[in-house]
Amino acid sequence: MDFPRFLCFLLLLCFAFSIISTRATLPGTWELLVPNAGIASMHTAVTRFNTVLLLDRTNIGPTRKMLRKGHCRNDRYDAVLKHDCYAHSVVLDLLTNQIRPLTILTDTWCSSGQFLPDGTLLHTGGDIDGLRKFRKFQPCEPNGACDWIELSEPELADGRWYATNQILPDGSVIIVGGRGANTVEYYPPRKNGAVNLPFLGDVEDGQMDNLYPYVHLLPNGHLFVFANNRAILYDHESDQVVRDYPPLDGGPRNYPSAGSSVMLALRGDHSNAVIVICGGAQYGAFIQRSTDTPAHGSCGRIEATGLNPVWEMEDMPFGRIMGDMVMLPTGDVVIVNGAQAGTQGFEQASDPCLHPVLYRPDQPAGLRFMTLNPGTVPRMYHSTANLIPDGRILIAGSNPHYFYKFEAEFPTELRIEAFSPEYLSADRANIRPVIEKIPETVGYGAVFDVLVWVQLPVVGIVEVNLASAPFATHSFSQGQRLVKLAVTASVPNGGGLYRVGCTAPANGMVAPPGYYMAFAVNQGVPSVARWIHLSP
Structure with a gap:
């Protein structure tokens, strides 16, 4: 292979490697x-x-x-x-x-x-x-x-x-x-x-x-x-x-x-x-x-x-x-x-x-x-x-x-x-919470507990957030909503379990009645959601 072709080959190889490297290092x-x-x-x-x-x-x-x-x-x-x-x-x-x-x-x-x-x-x-x-x-x-x-x-x-x-x-x-x-x-x-x-x-x-x-x-x-x-x-x-x-x-x-x-x-x-x-x-x-x-x-x-x-x-x-x-x-x-x-x-x-x-x-x-x-x-x-x-x-x-x-x-x-x-990502699996217990139905303003399991000791506040299920079409999700509940500090409950005190939204203006995905979030890592029904 002559030198110009060899140089071109090296440049293409470097370009391809840079694309692969960039793709590999970007999140998600x-x-x-x-x-x-x-x-x-x-x-x-x-x-x-x-x-x-x-x-x-x-x-x-x-x-x-x-x-x-x-x-x-x-x-x-x-x-x-x-x-x-x-x-x-x-x-x-x-x-x-x-x-x-x-x-x-x-x-x-x-x-x-x-x-x-x-x-x-x-x-x-x-x-x-x-x-x-x-x-x-x-x-x-x-x-x-x-x-x-x-x-x-x-x-x-x-x-x-x-x-x-x-x-x-x-x-x-x-x-x-x-x-x-x-x-x-x-x-x-x-x-x-x-x-x-x-x-x-x-x-x-x-x-x-x-x-x-x-x-x-x-x-x-x-x-x-x-x-x-x-x-x-x-x-x-x-x-x-x-x-x-x-x-x-x-x-x-x-x-x-x-x-x-x-x-x-x-x-x-x-x-x-x-x-x-x-x-x-x-x-x-x-x-x-x-x-x-x-x-x-x-x-x-x-x-x-x-x-x-x-x-x-x-x-x-x-x-x-x-x-x-x-x-x-x-x-x-x-x-x-x-x-x-x-x-x-x-x-x-x-x-x-x-x-x-x-x-x-x-x-x-x-x-x-x-x-x-x-x-x-x-x-x-x-x-x-x-x-x-x-x-x-x-x-x-x-x-x-x-x-x-x-x-x-x-x-x-x-x-x-x-x-x-x-x-x-796999490197965050040990801080991903698991919701072990949560009410199936809560009323507006209700105070309730959520029981969460985490592999590593909890550092800071575990959030409990309600996400609606919207109707997505044409670049807009109709009814999309996320409400972060007021929560207390996580209290150890033995065996990696923590009890989180939560207060439901005050009224339907904050969160209209219906079914929500309830996520526990620990250090920016969410659990698998449990469905919860919010009603008057």
């Missing part, structure tokens, strides 16, 4: 859970039975999972199959990674959802014959036969396509916005039906990015509603706008500009709420149908319950659209999935963003972001990310095509993966 690990789920999950939710509900739209033609015999559907509106024997929803058992097909009858394209206090998933809207539909899924044990139920009545007062749901302190659900629906309504329905909310119709220089608005229930009982580049404080009891927040710099953030949002963990006396909104497409990229316009990486952070709230701006390590923001049991946030150019929409993005990013809210600005170990599967339009009870993040979906398409630069993705944050 990836694993393939299911090679073929049968469907590409556009909407994903974790149930209290440690199963995962995965849901796509119905008018996409054949999937890779057949319905059970006798469960085919007839749909005159379907664009491909009038008689359809393929599953468009499945349920995953997290213990065995087995998939069971489910039957859904009306189109669920770009629908919305939220768990009710009894653990039933309320699912709303969609397209065509699903536009005004209420559906329910009452989860069951993994070996059960639970399936979708489509309600003949009531119907939604307005069609809801690209709407957002949020459970309220009394256990009812508000349904906000949607394409052509600048209104809110409620389940169970209120007498006044759909209520106008003109704020949702505001536009920025002709660009209306108000779909899938970001909705967060604040601990004062009001709603933080963000659409386009602006936000309001909304009183859902009187259906009145209480205040306007300053605009967020960086252009529109909601669909199709494809940012994401999270409310940080509620802690202390639970009175203070901080909202973070990250990423999005450059202004005009969707209108111009540009697939290669670089996404921006700016994030805005605002104390929504403050007297004079203003946006604090910072930048992520990567520009990102279609990123999913997932609350970890520790209070940190992982941002995963998405692309670095283009916008949301079919065939509208490029340059997948394979690196997750950890957002550490307690660090000073400029030091909050940490780049994590990259995955290998592009997760583009219609991908999801959900926290599961063992502390991993379940990654599913990605289908940037109108139908299923497997021969493409970014093919329809049927694989399900899990990302394990650094707190699950």
Whole structure:
């Protein structure tokens, strides 16, 4: 081999080694859970039975999972199959990674959802014959036969396509916005039906990015509603706008500009709420149908319950659209999935963003972001990310095509993966707590004990934190919430056991009634969660 070729070979070898070394030293690990789920999950939710509900739209033609015999559907509106024997929803058992097909009858394209206090998933809207539909899924044990139920009545007062749901302190659900629906309504329905909310119709220089608005229930009982580049404080009891927040710099953030949002963990006396909104497409990229316009990486952070709230701006390590923001049991946030150019929409993005990013809210600005170990599967339009009870993040979906398409630069993705944050690394196993005993049900304000086992002696405070199970779709997890309970110092109880005294949230404004994943967290390492029912 001549010297120039030998030198080139050495440089390529060094470059490859540097990539491998970098990948090996970045925090977090990836694993393939299911090679073929049968469907590409556009909407994903974790149930209290440690199963995962995965849901796509119905008018996409054949999937890779057949319905059970006798469960085919007839749909005159379907664009491909009038008689359809393929599953468009499945349920995953997290213990065995087995998939069971489910039957859904009306189109669920770009629908919305939220768990009710009894653990039933309320699912709303969609397209065509699903536009005004209420559906329910009452989860069951993994070996059960639970399936979708489509309600003949009531119907939604307005069609809801690209709407957002949020459970309220009394256990009812508000349904906000949607394409052509600048209104809110409620389940169970209120007498006044759909209520106008003109704020949702505001536009920025002709660009209306108000779909899938970001909705967060604040601990004062009001709603933080963000659409386009602006936000309001909304009183859902009187259906009145209480205040306007300053605009967020960086252009529109909601669909199709494809940012994401999270409310940080509620802690202390639970009175203070901080909202973070990250990423999005450059202004005009969707209108111009540009697939290669670089996404921006700016994030805005605002104390929504403050007297004079203003946006604090910072930048992520990567520009990102279609990123999913997932609350970890520790209070940190992982941002995963998405692309670095283009916008949301079919065939509208490029340059997948394979690196997750950890957002550490307690660090000073400029030091909050940490780049994590990259995955290998592009997760583009219609991908999801959900926290599961063992502390991993379940990654599913990605289908940037109108139908299923497997021969493409970014093919329809049927694989399900899990990302394990650094707190699950082997060198931290000896400080990972195990919840040995916890009440199955607690009332608001109740004082109760949690019994925790840890291999090594506990140093400091063991936290007990409640994480909701949100409905994840289109880069926003509807109803996502983490509440850090007031706890006492851990008291040794013999044999590596510790007793932690806890006080439940004071009311439904802090944590709406329903099922939560309860995590014990020791030195930043969470236990496997135990499900707890919070009720009045």
